[in-house]
Amino acid sequence: ESLYLVWGPELMFFFNDAYRPILGPRLAGALGQSITTLWADAWEQVRPMVEQAFAGQCSRFENQPISMARYGVPEQTWWTFSFSPLYDEREETVMGVLCHTVETTHSVQLAQQLKSRDERYRELFSKIDIGFCVVDVSFVDDRLSEFHFVEINPAFEGMTHLKQMIGQSMRDVLQGRPQPWFDAYARVAL
Numbered sequence: 001e002s003l004y005l006v007w008g009p010e011l012m013f014f015f016n017d018a019y020r021p022i023l024g025p026r027l028a029g030a031l032g033q034s035i036t037t038l039w040a041d042a043w044e045q046v047r048p049m050v051e052q053a054f055a056g057q058c059s060r061f062e063n064q065p066i067s068m069a070r071y072g073v074p075e076q077t078w079w080t081f082s083f084s085p086l087y088d089e090r091e092e093t094v095m096g097v098l099c100h101t102v103e104t105t106h107s108v109q110l111a112q113q114l115k116s117r118d119e120r121y122r123e124l125f126s127k128i129d130i131g132f133c134v135v136d137v138s139f140v141d142d143r144l145s146e147f148h149f150v151e152i153n154p155a156f157e158g159m160t161h162l163k164q165m166i167g168q169s170m171r172d173v174l175q176g177r178p179q180p181w182f183d184a185y186a187r188v189a190l
Contacts, residue, residue, distance in 0.1 A: 002103075005086075006050055007096035011035045022103065024070040042068040053083035053097040063104050078108040131156030135170075146171065147186075 002022060004015040013035045015023070023030050026038060035050070036043050045066050052059055060082040067076055081101035085094040125132065134151040147170040157163060165173050170182065 002101050004099050004101070005096055006035050006099070011050070013038050019101075022070075022101075025072070026070070039068070041074075042066050049083050050097055053085045054094050056085050056094055058085065059083050063108050077103060077105045080104050125151065125153050128153055129155055131159035133165075149173070 002016070002019040004013060004019050006013060011034050012032050014031060020027055030038055039046070049059055049061070060080075062080045063078045064081065065076060065078050067074060069075065070077075079101055081099055084098045084100075086096040086098055087093065088095050132153045133149055133156050135147040136150050138146050138148070149165040149168055149170070152165055157165075162173055170185070171177075174181075
């Protein structure tokens, strides 16, 4: 668990061993330095959160974007972290703030890439002139049991004249068909 502590009015920065890799080239001389100097490039982004904790309020943020230049080059990073106030022995005055932090840059970027690919797929799928559908197939005793429509494109909807099929089973959509029709369709589809 990556932890750091901001202590006192000087906002001195302390951290555990798990936090060391996050500092990169800033590691040398980081211990006990003011967070405003150590993380000058990111300070204005986290300042309101630290001030809120010094005011006695806990907070948690997921996949929060933070721009920084850890390695001398500006980069967009994402973090999930929480701030907790640390009180004096009488629990009257906040003396410091404890932050538990996890970098989520890789997972956020991956999710963005997947979303972009999904959007491109959906655009392509909707523009194809030939009717297409995506079905989920279920089996019982190694025999095809049912198809459920997962996606249909506009051409498929126009070709079949069936609306609102997504989530429905083929039996629900095509009621009244004899069992041999479903069996034949299953063989063709498989």
